[in-house]
Amino acid sequence: MIDNDITFRKLEIFLAFMDKRNISRTADLLGLSTVSVHRALHTLEESVRCPLFIHQGRNLSPIPAAETLAEYAREVVGLMKRGIEETRKSGGVGQGRLKLGTLYSLTLDTVPRLIMGLKLRRPNLELELQMGSNQDLLLRLEDQQLDAILLSVSDTQIDPARFETLPLFNDDIFLAVPASAAHIVNGPADLRDFKDEKFVSLTEGFATYHGFQEAFHIAGFEPHIVTRVNDIFSMVNLVQAGVGCTLLPGRMKKIHDPAFRMLPLAAPYQMRQTIALVFARNREHDPDLLALLAEGRMYALGRRTSEAQAAPSLTAETSGRPGL
CATH class of the missing domain: 3.40.190.10 (Periplasmic binding protein-like II)
Structure with missing residues (x-):
């Protein structure tokens, strides 16, 4: 049975040491401390339950058992890397x-x-x-x-x-009105002044839907919604055609069209x-x-x-x- 303390990370450190044959150079290669490398090699040796190294002065040297383990470790680590690559391909990760x-x-x-x-x-x-x-x-x-x-x-x-x-x-919400609308103000728009206007709205689930509902709740009336649509450009087209007013995010100002205007909302209705x-x-x-x-x-x-x-x-x- 494979010991739980034998990890791929320890095997990678072990293989790096087997290539460098020096703890300091292994630590530099992997960006670790020498203490971390020494601890990984020592705990790996304990988990294998077989001597892998001998001390020669201040140096740690692998014995034939370590060479045998390295041979299989290279195969296992290489296979796992290929498995991860294939897994990512199957999952569409990093495939361009x-x-x-x-x-x-x-x-x-x-x-x-x-x-x-x-x-x-x-x-x-x-x-x-x-x-x-x-x-x-x-x-x-x-x-x-x-x-x-x-x-x-x-x-x-x-x-x-x-x-x-x-x-x-962050993007502020504006009141969008047809250029022909009866109520067009130069300052912030009070939704209560538009109580008799018709409105168009996005369907539930869109970003401005919740804000639309909340704004008119604050205004204290239920807007007369003549139609609901599933995309914001269709809604803009309806406003431009004079079908009704709506609430739009400020980014829609990039549609430069004299057929509709976007008015800032009065303080009680401001949303972002x-x-x-x-x-x-x-x-x-x-x-x-x-x-x-x-x-x-x-x-x-x-x-x-x-x-x-x-x-x-x-x-x-x-x-x-x-x-x-």
Whole structure:
């Protein structure tokens, strides 16, 4: 029976020592202390229940029994490494293909910029992009149908024991109205002033759905929803066509169209989404995901820098206005 204390790590240290024949050089090679190397060799010898080394002065020298163990250890460790490689291939890990899930709205800016940066880091990476609601994306990630997802984590329960989360940016929610709407204000919009307006909404499970419900709960009335849709671009099209108003994240301002306007919400209704990159903790060493994570950090840093640079100029613009 194999002793529980015989581990692959100890065998790797043992094989490195058999190559170097010196504890200090073995420690340098593996980035360990000499004490750790000596302890690994000593406990391995105890677990094998057979002498493997002799002391010659201050040096430790292998005897023929150690050479025999090394022969089999190389075979076992090599076989295990090949087994892990094949396992990763079967699991689609580190094979130059990444399945990324995202909210529809993030395809306006965030996703293209991440993809461009990722392709510079890993030119041969094949990227498959899938879009869906917050709820749908998280379910597909849990079922391992996706390798990583981009979604709003503000109203989503992410299990920290299973998933890593990298926040990318925060996004405020606005009231989107057709340009022809009766109530268009220059300042923050009070939802109570839009009580008689018609509204369009996303279906349950999307990032803005919960906020939509909460905002009108605070406003104290049930909005007249004329239709519900399954993607944010269809909702924008309906607003542009004058079908109704809705709530949209600020990132949708990139759609420059005079047919609709996005108004800031008054203080009681203000909401903010946190957009984040989420992936499974057990995939944190996947080189493709590490590249995506690095690009995500660069994107987040760029957003923070841009916002910090914009803040002083905004303050300068408003500081001279009476009453501000």
